[in-house]
Amino acid sequence: MSKMRERFDVVYDTAATMTTALGLSLLREDGVFLDLDPTPGKFIRSVFNRRLKPIVCTPRPDILDSLAGTAEEGRFRMPIAEIVPLNEAIGLITALEAGRKLGGKGLVAMA
Numbered sequence: 001m002s003k004m005r006e007r008f009d010v011v012y013d014t015a016a017t018m019t020t021a022l023g024l025s026l027l028r029e030d031g032v033f034l035d036l037d038p039t040p041g042k043f044i045r046s047v048f049n050r051r052l053k054p055i056v057c058t059p060r061p062d063i064l065d066s067l068a069g070t071a072e073e074g075r076f077r078m079p080i081a082e083i084v085p086l087n088e089a090i091g092l093i094t095a096l097e098a099g100r101k102l103g104g105k106g107l108v109a110m111a
């Protein structure tokens with residue numbers, strides 16, 4: 001974890017090298033970690049931790065500025081493209097890792 005005492009509303013690592021644990025530890029209570037190194041596991045984790053926002057983009061300054069502003073204003077929303085039951089989660093993750101594209105988040109329903 002970070003030795004820094006200050007906590008932030010928005011944390012994003014433009015080099016995409018920060019661990020999720022470190023990014024989340026740097027946040028204030030309602031802060032948002034914009035994770036520029038998304039993995040299927042991080043997308044699933046973000047369902048349960050609304051402070052984690054995996055981002056798929058080219059980290060250009062204009063895009064990063066827009067993301068930070070949107071997150072700071074509390075307007076950061078991601079569309080849900082597909083919801084699968086828990087017994088289909090591995091299939092969805094495998095398809096995403098193989099290059100399948102969704103028009104938003106893939107969610108795993110655990111009822």
